[in-house]
Amino acid sequence: MSGNDYDQDVDPIHPTSDPYVCPSPSTSCPETCAGLAECEACGCAASGVGAEGPGGRAADVIMCLLPIVFLVVATVPPCGWKAVPTTRSLPASAFLMFLVRLMYLGSDPLLVCGSVVKGVHEALTPLTIMAGAICLFETMECTRCLPYMMREMKALTKGHGVAELCVIFGFATMVEGASGFGTPVALGAPMLISLGHPKFESVVVLLLANTFATVFGAAGTPIWYGLGSLGLSEKDFGQIAFNSAVALVVGSYLLLPLVFGVIVPFKMIKRNLIFAILAITGTMIPMLGISLFSYEFPSLLGGIIGMAVAVPLIKFKVGLKEEDVMESVHETGRHPLDIAPMSERSVVHTSSPFMSSSTKRDEPALSLAPESTEEGDEDEEHVPLNSALGGTSEDTTESNASYSLMGGEGDGAFVGSGNVMGSRDRSKLGLLSTTSIETTTDSQRAIEMAIGPRKTGASYVKEFLLRTSPITGTVLLLIITRIPQIGLNELLKKTEPNFAIHFGTYGIFKLSASLVFQLEAILTYPNLHWKYELLYTPFLIPFVLMSVVTYAIYRKEASDSLTGIFGTVYDRVKSPAIALAGALTLVQLMTTGDEAAPASIIGIILSDAFEGGWIAISASIGALGSFFSGSTTVSNLTFGSVQQIAADAIGVNVNAMLALQVVGASAGNGVCLNNIISACTVTGLMIGEGKVIAKTAKFVLAFIVVATLVMLGFLFQ
16 A cells, blocks of 8 residues: 555545554555554554444344344254255355454454454364373273263262252353353263263253353353453352352252253152252352352362262162162163263273173073064154254164063073163063062173273272263363463463464464463454463363373273374264364454444444343343353453443433343353264264254243343343
């Protein structure tokens, strides 16, 4: 651009006719500045891009929502249309938002293109977390640690589904409080699957259960960081935390039993409702109490206390009714004590020599596989959910455990066969008494053959500590690296000292002594930076570290090499990489640009239009932020200021409105595509993400309604 170009008159009504408008009469400065950052520093160039499009405010909202609407329709198609895989729908949505920003909003082209570059880089964070979680669970299966832990869990719960769900809920809450980043689902869902529960339902339950904890995730990051730019005091943060906790507690009592009903029959929930309420209380009431004094540790400490409360409740059967094994088999199509494989490396996988040896082949078998029936004689009540939703037979085999009943004189055993009982099989089972079913399944016998029977005394304590160390070590490392008071948190995130490499106009690459990767001034745009904290992100520490340590301890028992495990990890994450790159690019295009960002435009215009009615959609706006960003924190960063402005305009309590934003953002994690992609990848669930959203959306909507009603009591104080 020549110096004379800066002296041209600019139409003040249409400032977007030129990307940059020079306010300086001098032509020397623009000619000597190297890059936009220097121009902005000296004031010779200012962005002439507005925050509105040419079609008016209503059209602005429609255009900014268009890529999101396309994504929802493509992922959860109406009218029986075929769903578009997220490997195509997410990049397409990002490209559509790219066009909206350039062709309709007239955004700065450097900012828009820089956002694309940043979004692609941001995908590294969820990809490495997924890779680490897969590596840990593959190693645990390979070294027989995971089957051991599941056997101990079965010994505690006696295969009681409600008891198992309550323990895992406390565990996931604790992990969320320590880490965030979607780690609770990555750890909790595989554990539920290993306990014999179907993959699809396990992913759904963990996604929904996690929505009651992310408000205080990663030591309160969504509150102190997500709302940190709003000029709030410590007292304000405390009030937001308490208001949010009240909504979480009420929502948990009303909705968590229904969420548990996704996996176990609801009549089982009703029979054990007292136990379920007590177990939920053990987690949620401490969370509420701690929120009065801290907004950093309610989820972490609540989860720890919740597990500590659940174990004795199970041990002494407080409110926990014994379930009839035969009835459980009829209702779920699996033996409650059976343990399922998470990997083909597992000792309970059908290809395992231990599993083959554990099957009693010298007795006639009574198959529970569906027989061919006459028309009208089919029983579809317990068809595997993956099949009902259109999953493949392979998906069904992997995610639904079922059995053959080995007939003998008063003696029976269940054998994992990958089939589900038909109606005629159930009638045959109905002739047998409950006592005719063995309390040890083939998977239990396979584990005993692989690692020996359960020990007693000091030997049991030693084996327990070592075999459970992959999970306990992971959780411990997450805690000590996340709690700011310990000091490791800041050490692992230090950006100084560093060395820098200038990659031309692409950006300035920096690598610090703490292995923090940075790309600053992306495409020369000021304050557009990317950062990846290698040692802080849950990848090398704790997942890969604990995987290597576990393998070193049990290398003589390992069924595969570390190289083989790493190869499996690569194969599992390479496909989701495309979808996550599209998802994170969409996030950056939605949120970058302050008030000119599409997300801010949506929030500001809707808050002005709805006035007092904004209260009804406030939590939904928070959920929308989590849906497209995958983060409660990012949702709060995006819409926190909008909620604050709306509360002042309406005349309601600002802290209560912000609490509604935080809870809505937490609820939105249940339908977040990033989390769903990660969960499906870690668990190996081969199913369309839209089917998961279709299952979780109604619970998320119910949670939003409950939270809004609860918050009304605080809004008008």
